[in-house]
Amino acid sequence: METHGLIVMGAAGALGAFVRASAEAAGAAQAFFFDKLQTEDGVRKCDLADGGEIVSALEAIPFEACDRWRLLIASGVYDGAGNGPASWERIKASLEVNLVGAVHFATGIAEKLRQAGKPGRIVIVSSAAASVGSCDIGYGVAKAGLNGLVRSLSKQLASCGITSIGVAPGLFDSPMSAAQDEDRRNDAIRATHLRRPMGLDEVGSCTLYALFSAPDALTGTFLNVNGGQAA
Secondary structure, rough: OOOOOEEOOOOOHHHHHHHHHHHHHOOEEEEEEEEOOOOOOOOEEEEOOOOHHHHHHOOOOOHHOOOEEEEEEEEOOOOOOOOOOHHHHHHHHHHHHHHHHHHHHHHHHHHHOOOOOOOEEEEEOOOOHHHHHOOOOHHHHHHHHHHHHHHHHHHHHHHHHHEEEEEEEOOOOOOHHOOOOOOHHHHHHHHOOOOOEEEEHHHHHHHHHHHHHHOOOHHHOOOEEOOOOOO
């Protein structure tokens, strides 16, 4: 019987915690949960802004222990405060976590899998902001970059059995969206066909599908869980 391992980056966030709670039911033989802050039992510290911590996290995972591995990257930061252009320092800080760190972690996992000769599935949480833009410039740029990461990983590695799928939520119920400026939050809601935020369970169920059930033929594509958001 094939065994699989699960890796979740951003395990203490709303979406990561949703997937983490489902890990036991999914039957993962090995599970590794990471987040910037080690706030919960079973969650290991790994700050995506710290390359050394990323390397240490990758070295802690026994890739030979399972037949197949699944990775979810669901971490990120959003600068929802204030109006007007952000400073370069704030934009840079956003890019370091939301794009550079995510790319470092995902490509590191992909290379470890390739070296071990193990198939896998990499799921990366992007955002509707990748296509419609964001008032947080760093966040919008980073999420658009993650779209390119999903497609590039797929193009390079899918033929080796390592597939990549993106999940692009719109506004959904989470601490991050709750901290958003009310006017900007309402604008995002009005841009959806449903005229409401997505539920965590809606985004979570699509993320679980991408991780565990989606066919390999979906590699390089995105599940747009945004309620029809178009602007």
